[in-house]
Amino acid sequence: MKRNKILLLSTLLFAALALLNACKNDDDSGSSAAITDEELYDLAKSTSGFVWYKNSDDFLDMSAGSGHAQPLLRTRYNAKAAAALDSDGKVKAGTTFADGSLIVKELNNNPTTLAIYAVMYKSANDPNADANGWVWAYLNANGSVLSSSTGKGSGCNGCHGQADHIDFTLMNKFFQ
Ligand code: HEC
Numbered sequence: 001m002k003r004n005k006i007l008l009l010s011t012l013l014f015a016a017l018a019l020l021n022a023c024k025n026d027d028d029s030g031s032s033a034a035i036t037d038e039e040l041y042d043l044a045k046s047t048s049g050f051v052w053y054k055n056s057d058d059f060l061d062m063s064a065g066s067g068h069a070q071p072l073l074r075t076r077y078n079a080k081a082a083a084a085l086d087s088d089g090k091v092k093a094g095t096t097f098a099d100g101s102l103i104v105k106e107l108n109n110n111p112t113t114l115a116i117y118a119v120m121y122k123s124a125n126d127p128n129a130d131a132n133g134w135v136w137a138y139l140n141a142n143g144s145v146l147s148s149s150t151g152k153g154s155g156c157n158g159c160h161g162q163a164d165h166i167d168f169t170l171m172n173k174f175f176q
Contacts, residue, residue: 034127034149035135041143043078044104044117051082053171055089059111063174067159070107070115075171078102081122091172097122099133103169114141120169121149130157134168 052074059072066073077085081101086092097103101122107115117139124133128149136153138146147155160168 032125032127035121035123037137037139037145037148038143040119040121040135040137040149041117041139043102043121044119044139047076049079050076050104051079051085051089052076053085053089053175059108060175062107063170065159065162065170065174067156068105068107068116068118070109072108072111073105074108075103075105078104091166091169093166096167097169099123099125116140116146119149128152132157132168 053076057074057076059074062068062071062073078101080098081103084092084095084097084101099122101120103120105118107118109115117137119135119137119139121135121137122133123129123135126135128135130136130153134153134157135149136147136151136156137149138156140146153160157168160170162170162173164173166172
């Protein structure tokens with residue numbers, strides 16, 4: 001009787017572990033499917049749950065170091081990425097952004113006309129991620145693609161890896 005109970009318990013335990021493992025494999029962070037430009041666009045378009053750099057949605061004049069042509073910008077962080085911001089809304093020194101972090105820089109020609117979403121998405125297992133786990137895309141306001149995530153950030157991460165970057169982000173360097 002006692003032996004049967006132990007047998008039943010260990011079978012249950014085994015089943016529970018197998019189930020747990022199956023769920024783990026379903027987890028996005030372990031998936032090797034590439035996020036598409038369309039999916040990045042949808043994520044970037046919604047402002048809900050984002051925190052603005054320095055807690056302000058005011059437009060900033062582009063910095064001298066900017067590789068982006070539009071004169072105005074503002075940057076926001078999804079909840080995952082915002083975990084790396086301090087109470088002033090600046091990126092904490094030494095940060096490595098967690099998988100699932102999304103940073104969107106809105107580039108505008110004037111305060112009312114959005115031109116481009118510049119997107120950095122941390123997803124180390126994504127086939128389009130660069131060596132540091134970032135997926136990069138440059139998307140027009142209407143969703144058409146200026147620079148696809150399939151390019152693995154080749155036009156982006158050289159400049160973003162300059163001295164004093166924080167995990168390849170540059171807002172802190174240029175907007176103290
Ligand atoms: C010549 C340098 C340069 C290139 C090339 C460049 N960027 Fe940037 N980027 C900057 C600078 C400088 C900033 C800080 C804000 C500003 O002044 O524009 C920035 C800010 C950003 C931000 C806000 C997060 C942060 O703190 O860095 C995102 C997102 C971004 N760029 C995406 C991209 C993407 C995507 C590409 C490639 C398609 C790209 N950048 C190419 C210089 C560059």
